[in-house]
Amino acid sequence: MIVTAENKREVISQLQRKMLHWQGYQATARHTVRMSLGPVERAFPNGVFPAGSIHEFIAAAPEQAAASSGFIGGLLTRLMRQEGVCLWISASRTLFPPAIGAFGVTPDRIVFIDMKRERDILWATEEALKCSGLAAVVAELRELDFAQSRRLQLAVEQSRVTGFVLRSQPLRIGNTACAARWQVSPAPSAPEAGMPGVGLPRWRVELLKVRNGSPGAWTLEWAAGRFAPVADPHKQTVALPERLVPEQRTG
Amino acid sequence: MTGRFAAIWFRYLTTDWLAIRRPELRGGLFALAAPVHGRMVISAVSPAAEAQGVTAGMAAADARASVPQLLVLDDRPGLAGRLLKALGLWCIRYTPTVAVAPPDGLTLDISGCAHLWGGEQLYLEEIATRLGSKGYQVRIAIADTIGTAWAVARFGTGAAIVKRGTQLDILPALPPAALRLPPEVLLRLEKLGLRTIGTFMGMPPAVLRRRFGDGLLLRLRQALGQEAEYLQPLQPVPPYEERLPCLEPICTATGIEIAVQRLLETLCRRLLGEGKGLRKATLMGYRIDGKTVQVAIGTNRATANAAHLFKLFALKTPLLEPGLGIELFVLQAPKVEDADPVQEALWGSEQGLGDTALAELLDRLTGRDNCCTVSRYLPDEHHWPERSIRRATAISEPVASAWRTDRPRPVRLLARPEPIDVTAPIPDYPPMVFRYQGTVHQVKRADGPERIAREWWMDEGEHRDYYYVEDDQGRRYWLFRSGHYDDERPKRWFIHGFFA
Incomplete structure (x- = not known):
């Protein structure tokens, strides 16, 4: 195709699609889960949240861990749908099941597994990720190196289970094979004008790394059972380059 | 009956x-x-x-x-x-x-x-x-x-x-x-x-x-x-027991695995034919020096799946010391229950908590480590936060009462409340400033108090007045004051959880 000024954008987006295809990224209809993440989803390849891969959450403080848990809860709602079961593997459970219910998850369909040692948690996570009957697996780990994350990612590629690794206060943040690295921190809520009290949960969601996508930062609010993007008046959100967003494809 | x-x-x-x-x-x-x-x-x-x-x-x-x-x-x-x-x-x-x-x-x-x-x-x-x-x-x-x-x-x-x-x-x-x-x-x-x-x-x-x-x-x-x-x-x-005498003493891991596989195949064939599944199994090895070694496995649900049981044994066989060699393997199933025949799902991979694959996964997890606990939580009809959930006795126990989401509850609940230093204006108002683990938090917004009384028929003590507070950086906490305001006693404030 001859590149002219008019069809430049089309050519580039076509090339990008081809590159994604060569890298093994096919957004198959079966595994596509609409996350209602709004602008965040556009950061991912093909503009689709990569279910069936590993997501890493970094939490530097317990407040961030709590915010990440809430955010994961919102994602789990979409993944678990009607009958799905989620495994939550940690050293000791601190998640309060009734609270996760506020994010739409049925707390009795989460099975909590407590294991003493970090390596046992890793092993259990890998075993759980191989089990294709599960909707999602959440693992609370401190450290995760490249080889370990690679193992988890390989397990997931077979079973198409979505894995979340929540790393609270990690000592080292190196390279991992995860599809995305998130950092979710609490943001000041905004109650309706004139109303006292605390408003709806609001987070500063940062995508530190995305495989084949473009990182960014957004402010999201959990309102009426879905994520709602909040326009930040002070900070300009990282504008996504238009070309990364593919047009709606048919067929 | x-x-x-x-x-x-x-x-x-x-x-x-x-x-x-x-x-x-x-x-x-x-x-x-x-x-x-x-x-x-x-x-x-x-x-x-x-x-x-x-x-x-x-x-x-x-x-x-x-x-x-x-x-x-x-x-x-x-x-x-x-x-x-x-x-x-x-x-x-x-x-x-x-x-x-x-x-x-x-x-x-x-x-x-x-x-x-x-x-x-x-x-x-x-x-x-x-x-x-x-x-x-x-x-x-x-x-x-x-x-x-x-x-x-x-x-x-x-x-x-x-x-x-x-x-x-x-x-x-x-x-x-x-x-x-x-x-x-x-x-x-x-x-x-x-x-x-x-x-x-x-x-x-x-x-x-x-x-x-x-x-x-x-x-x-x-x-x-x-x-x-x-x-x-x-x-x-006849008891559920299989024996495998060996011509030569077995002392390699591969040999033991083959023995386990054969024993499981015959036992599972019998169990399947009778519509039963085992909950506990013991593998005993009679060694040529006259000693007996054994390992045991347990399952969460009655099963007669030889491949799954083999995986469970594979986690345990390294503990079996063959010594000079094992000449007789005996596989016993002391606990056998009626098993529901598995209905193969034609479509839909999400089967919920009744999924056999999930039960088998949980067996493997508990089989690996004795410290591993598998728990599922159901709502319990108590307002006191620590008692508002209870562990389900079975993996597929149905929910008796609905989950309550009408009150704010923290996503992360501390196992036990931790004391904090607080500056609060007048009785029944939320704190203005509190210090937790050396950090001072300026409270910007607050909800509350939500008073939760103890159940007097269960334990004695003071009620709690809970506040849902947000500090200047948007971090949200669940704080409470224990008991009434009293001039004689110091005010006791605690942090009990983190909100999302």
């Missing part, structure tokens, strides 16, 4: 047998007698002799005096027991589970057998006709419980088949002797004028226990099907 039982009563067991053996005695007046304390006592009578008024327990001399033409024969000790056993083994054609009910009966577990003869009525007639043509006079009854079948066979006046779940209609009209009670209890009941079961069935259990002991209540509950009763079958069910 889903079982059905048949009770067979041989009214004239030994005399019928004698009449079969010696045809000239058939229909004759004769009785069997055995020596008791140096005198001959009648132990069994023929139907004709019974009509003349001769009963078991009479002295033989008295019986002869009243009925001069009575023929008294010697009873052989243990004859009735041997006869019953032989008859019981003959009855195995009708059901695999036959038990002897001494002194003169048999109990058959006929669950799932009667339809092979075209229904319970035909089944019952078939047994009665076959035994009758041999020469035995029998009475048979079929009921939901062993106790009711026994009672109706001996004392029943109506139909021999008690319909499913109707024990309660039949039993009240029967005499207390129908409950298989010891003679002294029967005597006491008779003295008190309690001549049918119905007269004392409705009495409070404590009263019955005080006067007649536990036995009466147990028998009553067994007859009604409120308490399980087990048969001791004549032909015991």
Whole structure:
């Protein structure tokens, strides 16, 4: 195709699609889960949240861990749908099941597994990720190196289970094979004008790394059972380059 | 209870047998007698002799005096027991589970057998006709419980088949002797004028226990099907055990794995055929130095999946020390339960908590590490946060009450509340500033208080006033003040959780 000024954008987006295809990224209809993440989803390849891969959450403080848990809860709602079961593997459970219910998850369909040692948690996570009957697996780990994350990612590629690794206060943040690295921190809520009290949960969601996508930062609010993007008046959100967003494809 | 039982009563067991053996005695007046304390006592009578008024327990001399033409024969000790056993083994054609009910009966577990003869009525007639043509006079009854079948066979006046779940209609009209009670209890009941079961069935259990002991209540509950009763079958069910002797002592990991695989295959084939699954299994290795080594596994749900069980054993076999070599492997399944056959799902990968793959995964996780705990939480009807959830007893236990989401609850709840330093303006207002782990938080927004009182019938202590606060950086916490404001005591504030 001859590149002219008019069809430049089309050519580039076509090339990008081809590159994604060569890298093994096919957004198959079966595994596509609409996350209602709004602008965040556009950061991912093909503009689709990569279910069936590993997501890493970094939490530097317990407040961030709590915010990440809430955010994961919102994602789990979409993944678990009607009958799905989620495994939550940690050293000791601190998640309060009734609270996760506020994010739409049925707390009795989460099975909590407590294991003493970090390596046992890793092993259990890998075993759980191989089990294709599960909707999602959440693992609370401190450290995760490249080889370990690679193992988890390989397990997931077979079973198409979505894995979340929540790393609270990690000592080292190196390279991992995860599809995305998130950092979710609490943001000041905004109650309706004139109303006292605390408003709806609001987070500063940062995508530190995305495989084949473009990182960014957004402010999201959990309102009426879905994520709602909040326009930040002070900070300009990282504008996504238009070309990364593919047009709606048919067929 | 889903079982059905048949009770067979041989009214004239030994005399019928004698009449079969010696045809000239058939229909004759004769009785069997055995020596008791140096005198001959009648132990069994023929139907004709019974009509003349001769009963078991009479002295033989008295019986002869009243009925001069009575023929008294010697009873052989243990004859009735041997006869019953032989008859019981003959009855195995009708059901695999036959038990002897001494002194003169048999109990058959006929669950799932009667339809092979075209229904319970035909089944019952078939047994009665076959035994009758041999020469035995029998009475048979079929009921939901062993106790009711026994009672109706001996004392029943109506139909021999008690319909499913109707024990309660039949039993009240029967005499207390129908409950298989010891003679002294029967005597006491008779003295008190309690001549049918119905007269004392409705009495409070404590009263019955005080006067007649536990036995009466147990028998009553067994007859009604409120308490399980087990048969001791004549032909015991072979234990779930497989053996694998080895030509050469095995001392390699591969060898052990092959042995486990073979044993599991044969055991699982048998379990599958019987519709059962194992919950516990033990692998024992007999070593050539005379020692025995063993490993055990457990499962969350009854399973007969050889591949899954092999995976569970594979986690444990490294603990098996072969030493100089193992020459005999024995696989035992001490705990076996009925397994629901697995319905293969045609579509849909999400099967929820009933998924077999999930149960197998949890088995593997718990099998690896004893410290591993698997828990699922259900809502409990308490407001006190620590008690508002409880662990589910089973992985598929249904939810009894709905989850509450109308009150703010923290996503992360601290295992125990941690004390904080607080500056609060006036009573019942949220704090302005609090310090937790050395960091000072300026409270910008707050909700509350939400007062949660202790349940006085469970524990004593002070109530909590909870506040949902947000600091200047948007971090949200759950704080509470314990108890009322009091000038004498210092104010106790705690942090109890982090909100999302």
